[in-house]
Amino acid sequence: MLQHLYLDSNKFSSNFPLSLWKMSGLLYLDVSQNSVEGEVSSEIGGLKAIVELYLSSNHFSGMIPSTFGELQNLQNLDLSNNSFFGKIPLSFANLISLKDLNLSLNALSGTIPKSLEKLSYLKSINVSFNDLEGEIPSGGVFANSTMQSFLGNKGLCGMHILEIPACAITNPGKQSKLKEVVLKIVTPVVIASFLIFLFVSIWIMKRQKKGKSKDVEKVPEIGTHQLVSYHEIQQATNNFDESNLIGQGRSGSVYKGTLFGGTAVAIKALDLENDQVCKRFDTECEVMRNVRHRNLVSVITTCSSDYIRAFVLRYMPNGSLENWLYREESHLNLLQRVTVMLDAAMAVEYLHHGHVTPIVHCDLKPANVLLDEDMVAHVGDFGISKILAVSKSVAHTETLGTLGYIAPEYGSEGIVSSSGDVYSYGIMLMEVLTRRRPTDEEVCNENLDLRKWIIQSFAGSMMDVVDANIFCEEEQITCKSEICIASMIELALDCTKEMPESRITMKDVVKRLNKINNAFLET
Template sequence: MNSFSGPVPNFDNLRLLRDLRISENNLIGDLRFLSSLTNCQYLKVLQISTNSLHGMLPTSMGNLSTSLKQFRASECNITGAIPSEIGNLSSLFMLSLSSNQLTGFIPTRLGKLKQLEGLYLRQNMLQGHIPHDLCQMSNLVNLYLHANMLTGAIPECLGELTTLRIVYLGSNKLNSTIPSNFWNLVDLLALNLSSNYLSGQISSEIGSLKVINEVDLSWNQFSGDIPSLISNSKSIEFLSLAYNKFGGSIPNSMGSIINLRSLDLSNNNLSGVIPKSLEGLRYLQYFNVSYNKLEGEIPTGGPFVNFTAQSFVQNSALCAAETRFHVQLCVQTHKRSRPKNVSVFFVKYILPPIISAIILVIGIIVLIRRRKLNKVPSPADILLNIAWRRVSYQELVRGTSAFSETNLLGRGGFGSVFRGTLSDGLNVAIKVFNLQLEGASKSFDAESEILSTVRHRNLVRIIGCCCNAEFKALILAYMPNGSLEKWLHSESHCLDILQRLKIAIDVALALEYLHHGHTFPVVHCDIKPSNILLDEDMTAHVADFGLSKLFDEGEVVIQTNTLATIGYTAPEYGSEGKVSTNGDVYSYGILLLEMFTRKKPTDDMFSEEMSLKAWVSEALLQENAIIEVVAPGLLTREDRHFFAKEQCVSSVFGLAMDCLAFSPDERINMIQIVAALEKIKIRFLANNIMH
């Protein structure tokens, strides 16, 4: 975790070396230096992750010390196959090769690693079946194989590894169904099988997983009913069954999964009503049952107070007692009239004071409303009403080594962002505003106001703040994979088509929420790769709301003098200062083009005569010209999946053009964009299998 550069030297003279950790530097060169470590017969720990290395793992890896316990080499641009000789390292309990470009099969000889507790091979290009030999790892706790190209069935013998706590097999091409003995893994904490081709019904024995925290079975082909006994798994916080073929009704028993924070049942064939028992899920923050066949009244109590129309779209038979859900109003049955003397008493003595009170409240609301229109609330006013953590300036100084350059993550228009650690050990990103700059204080106010009113899994999460007359900072969730700009324009990072597609969907979902899922529309005003941050699972989070505008009820366009980033702004923004959700759509269209061409809109090759939009548009009009504008290495004719990838990229470019219409009214909206991207992803995954 320094800034060392240059090649890694040979270590063959360090015969007593026990521990070598050189991770998170800027070291370069190939991996041949690993061969020199075969002379270090006492080596126990070897960590080289997150460096700009390249090449293949040498077969001499098998000659390393039999005392080696840890080998971490994630994010090192490693290519080629995993050498089977690693199976000789009999003392290994941690093997991490995640986020590389590994190809070929998972070696069966890895099964010889009887002491292995953690196997991390996620985000590579591994193919073939999951070898049954892995079941010989009798101490295996964490199994991370997601985001590869693995095929076939999930080995049934994995269900016999009672030591397993975390199983991540998502984003592969696995088929068949979930082995029945998986439900015997009673100590399992997380199960992610999303984005595969698994089918069949979910056993009611899922309820035997008493301590499980996360279950993600989304984007598969599961069918049948959702088992009501799933309610026995009361520790579940995250449950996603979206994009399957589940039918029947939502079990009423789900209301007893008391720890649920996120529940996604969207895009299935569910019918019946939304159980009122779900009103008791007091921790529920995200809820989505859109694109089903549900009917009846939407509950209004408990967490449903905070849900928006986006949670319920495309359920034609749903109704509600209020208009905010954008469904038909429920027909109220008329109750039998009261006796006349009761009615007279009510009209004469009860009704007048009620009407007076209502008039008084309306008057107060109107007065407050007028004052709010004339006065922007101060951060102090905002922070009083939200559960942000208050952090002292001294704690930030300690946690950032006095805001040292070594902790600097980046600089923006109004300040800098530092990596820091709070007093309780929490790693955070600290956005410090330079109050000497004109507009910095307003930017802090705007970002505070927006972040105090929005909450979505694809928006950066705010943890706290430090605010006084001389110093203003926001404490944000730390994103270990940095910005999308780094991944698009750095030689040491690489994203495949599916990863880019998923990031595009994440950003679209965030904008869909801001534009259509919030009480009033929020316009971000500065959508670009540097404002999109990636967490440890490469999930995208939209950040930097310093230029954002929170629209008032009924407003669709507002004027502003605030300058956004050149190249990403809509024509009407630059010429007339008009801000609307359509402007974000335009910026998003530019973002899509940049993601799949690796060209910035301000690249030297572009001018008034030839813009990024025009360059891609011309390629779309010419036969077989897409490959000429796609990012290098993303599309090659030798690839056996060339047709599927070409069709995917062409569809993305076509969608981008729909975002980039010159007239704001002709652009599509974010709801349509999300739906289109989901279809592109489904078709891409299907075509990859077919070809």
């Protein structure tokens, strides 16, 4: 006669008992946030009365059984953050009472069934971070869905959702019209573009021939942008005038400048008297040849001569995350902090997992996270980065990052690995939430560091830990805000465990932050 069964947020790890799928009178079942393994049995159709079913954040695998379609009283279904693969069952179209469907963070493939449009009660759907492809349906629940519901599926397309690419035209009639357009308009444009490219190439070749003076630069290949000389950088920065200085550090100075017909850029000029810094220039060039991501600071070009080693970077008008944390006139609210840290996490995930050879940043901190005009975060400064060999997950180095952000194994033994970046990211996440530097004297002493201070303080009131500027004076602290902060603190602690093998990966960080962000945005 059992109707409500809540087993969530425990440490269950076995396969799911088959007898539970036969409880025909069960209305609510929640086993989320455990480590339950195995496949979901086709006998799940025996839950005839089930209204809400939550299996998220476990280790369920295999294909989703088609017998789910027999649960016609089901209103809420959450299978997210598991390892389900295969196609979304067509039988989901039989879930006539369904209101909320969450299939995110799995390995589902194929297309989204168009028949889901007909579920008149369905108000929310999330299929983000799978391997789905094809056109997103446009009717029913899909008409009011946002891009957040479809992120992380490289093969999806559709006209009705902003920032999702349009689908290729397959209608023969439309294709013939498209051919006419190509012949009449596109072809002349392509020819004209080719001629322009030819003239520009000739002009660049002539310009390079003139560069046999003292001002000739040997520039590592970064991209296809035109190269710049020391003289041009002098002009762009008004001879490195202090009024254009926007940052200064151990390795050199950063100036705002204007190049390429009025484009605002940031010019990072390195200190040539420091041999170590000059070696870092080569390292950074090597890294920047291999990386392209929307959350990494993009290098436009470089300049290397007897007088200067410099990077020409995309200008970030909103400065660094560090400035936003510690300048009195600048404040970030909770949502902005979650978003910025999600952007940074996606950049580091790309460095660790987006290449055959992983790249370890080695110096993650708020000063190296820059914000563009839309407050999108970009990770920069790859001066001491390490490119790990294919056969090795760790390396050794004598070049250290910044005190307070360095992982224990990095500081004591010089061991560099992706888990060291995870540790630095976790410290940065704590700093963003608390507005406390990891070297803050009020927090850190012989027996205490930022992590231990948070663990001790968080046992009391949340507001004893969190930066008061997260909330406006008149803003009410909601239950949703508290859950968001608690989840981020928990994530930061999982990133900063002492043993490297105990830390989570940046893939896990991105998954969890996405969930935190989506939960916080839910109305």
